[in-house]
Amino acid sequence: MNVRSYKWGVAILLCVTIFFGWRSWVLFGQAVTADFIDKECKITERLFRDFPLQTAEDKKALAWRLEFLIGYYESRSNILAGSHLEQIVRRDYEQALTNALIAFRREATNDLGSDPRAWIQKYGK
Numbered sequence: 831m832n833v834r835s836y837k838w839g840v841a842i843l844l845c846v847t848i849f850f851g852w853r854s855w856v857l858f859g860q861a862v863t864a865d866f867i868d869k870e871c872k873i874t875e876r877l878f879r880d881f882p883l884q885t886a887e888d889k890k891a892l893a894w895r896l897e898f899l900i901g902y903y904e905s906r907s908n909i910l911a912g913s914h915l916e917q918i919v920r921r922d923y924e925q926a927l928t929n930a931l932i933a934f935r936r937e938a939t940n941d942l943g944s945d946p947r948a949w950i951q952k953y954g955k
Contacts, residue, residue, distance in 0.1 A: 844892075859909060860909060861915070864871070864919045867903055867906055867919045867922070868908065868919060870887075870903070873895075875925075875929055875930075877892060878929070879933075882937070886953075889937065889953040890954060892933065892934070894954055896946055896949070896950055896954075897950045899923075899936060900946060900950075930946065930949075931946060935951050938953075
């Protein structure tokens, strides 16, 4: 083999290594993002599961936490776009929202529907 063949071989191996390094970095970022969103969902669910919403301050705390979760998910979920992790995290996020609304309905006197933003607006102020 001549020197030119070795140069082509090295160039191809370098390109393959860079490609796999980039893909590893992207997948690592998606895994970390999914883990953070999952932890925020669990913290929100633990808040209303462990502490009953008996006072106005409890409802206000859950409304603030719910508002944070919605903002956090909307700002971070674009990193997961198109991946299988997006579906898993979305399911956990929607379950956390549903459970929070169930907790609000259980303790509140009036039903504001299934939009979490309406509950946040009523109890978050």
